[in-house]
Amino acid sequence: MNAHERSHGLWQASAPPAPACERLQGSVKADVAIMGAGFTGLSAALHLAQAGVRVVVLEGAQIGFGGSGRNVGLVNAGLWLEPETLLKTVGSPYGDRLLHLLSGAPAAVYELVAQHRMDCQAVQAGTLHCAVGAGGLRNIRERWRQWQQLGAPVELLDQIQVAEATGTTAYAGALLDRRAGTIQPLAYVRGLARAAMRAGARIYEQTAVRRVEDGRTHWVLQTEDGQVLAPWVIVATNAYTSDVWPALPAELVRLPYFNVATQPLDAALRAQILPGKQGVWDTRSVLSSYRFDQAGRLVFGSVGALRDRGRSVHKAWAQRALRQLFPALKQVQFDYEWYGWIGMTSDAVPRLHQLGRQVWSFSGYNGRGIAPGTVFGRELANLIVGRSKVQDLPLPVSALKPVSCKPLKEAGYEYGAQLAHFVGARSLSGQRRS
Known part of the structure; x- marks a missing residue:
């Protein structure tokens, strides 16, 4: 799986094997074609397949090859931004909607793990945001105040309490978020793939998309040895996006x-x-x-x-x-x-883009990919099957702006x-x- 010896490390050594997937050869038809077999793409594939939609996932390398298989495995609620900053940055009505969605995103991850019996070392014991020095302590106190106003189950720990919780006296305090936890990320993304395939999704590895063409009634995704014809496309490649959609990586x-x-x-x-x-x-x-x-x-x-x-x-x-x-x-x-x-991204908020007719993309997770990627994939599935409309999505559709x-x-x-x-x-x- 590894691109080099330092690409996936412990996660590759300790994850259950990935489900067997072939390389695409020939032409296939689908209702939805998904580029990228990470958290977002595979969550979308799972929820779409469960709704009876024909789904094809195209992965240029292997399942979880990008950030989904390499991160530390913290399943956090919210974004890096403080809640009030997020509300101000995103604006109404999306700010409240996004904050509510991401507050419950860790629960969505652990529910999927339990529902599909994923073997991924899932532990929902919370996370600790630890304060370094007086400035760090002011930071977490302010975050605690804002989350408390929203009724979130967060606790402010003092220096003695955080020393007991961590085993070190290096911190001035900490914010304990009981919504959150840890997971083996590569094992989780492989679990999503396995669940999506059981529901009927088809996943092709080593199948990079070389060109995308608009066939008017459908999109044609050309690969080295085949093609996928689908009226809907989800681009879920984030920081590992190829030059097929050059404007996406240009803004990250x-x-x-x-x-x-x-x-x-x-x-x-x-x-x-x-x-x-x-x-x-x-x-x-x-x-x-x-x-x-x-x-x-x-x-x-x-x-x-x-x-x-x-x-x-x-x-x-x-x-x-x-x-x-x-x-x-x-x-x-x-x-x-x-x-x-x-x-x-420039403001630490993910982006929702419409790249073409019925072509959608979430990107720019700013280090918070596990829980947001899972629920964003579900939201795109809901859009495609008609359970929601564009205006119901957690982020406004934004224009692509190169950084x-x-x-x-x-x-x-x-x-x-x-x-x-x-x-x-x-x-x-x-x-x-x-």
Whole structure:
């Protein structure tokens, strides 16, 4: 499956096998053609197939190849934005609708997991947004206030409580969101694929779309060895979009994110570190995240690409940062390492686009792909089968706008993270010597 040895890491090693899928050869007809076998595309395929719709999914690589199979696996509610900022940014009536939908999105994920008996290490124990310093504490207090006004089941933890919850004294406080949790993302996306196929969807791997043509009554999606004819198309490729729809990737800035996984920790360490098995991320601008997997490995991640000089810089920083957080991990070693790309928008809000007649796309998940991707796919299915109308969708249809200075901004993310981690690693070394 891997494009390289650092593409899927632990998730590839621990996920159940993907369902067997062939490469498309010849011409097939469908009611809906979906490009991309990630969270959005496969959720749409599942819900459409359950409604009796003929669905074909075309995946250029393998199921979960993109961000869906590489992320840390935090199933969060909402977006990165604070609720009030989201409402102001999106506007009425979509802001309230989007906030309500995403507040319940983790529950939708875990319901699908239970309904289809997916083997994906799903744990709904909540997530901890941990405050670093006084500024971080102000941030989570304000988020707590806003979520409290909306009646969300979130709790503000003080410094002592967060130390008990995480096993480290590094944080000034934390926001515990009990709606959220963790999941093995590649196993989950493969579970979605398996459920969609059981419902009647057809999925083709190694089947990149080379060209799209408007046949007036239907769209023709040309691949290397075949074609799909369908009146409806969903483009669900996000940060891994090819040049078939060049305007889609042009509006996203790709941010690299890496994860490393330790050897399985012993029972004593697991009892000290995250005893409640929540997922964690912090308030730093170059953030860190971590959680346990089912085998007791600590999965730790941050912004950065594990390539060229960045590989050694980020790994060295990760080792030192983990030892600073948890001094008991004196000889921490990593068994797995991997990274991928996050599609970022200018305002941290996803985009809904109509790319043509009956051609729809959600993109720009800004690091929140699991729960939003699942419910956005369901919403597109509802639109296609007539359960809802365009004006009922959670986001307004927006025009495609290429981002300015995209290469410079992407380089800023990658090399800025390298610099932050290089300086951070040096400062941590100095602290230990002093």
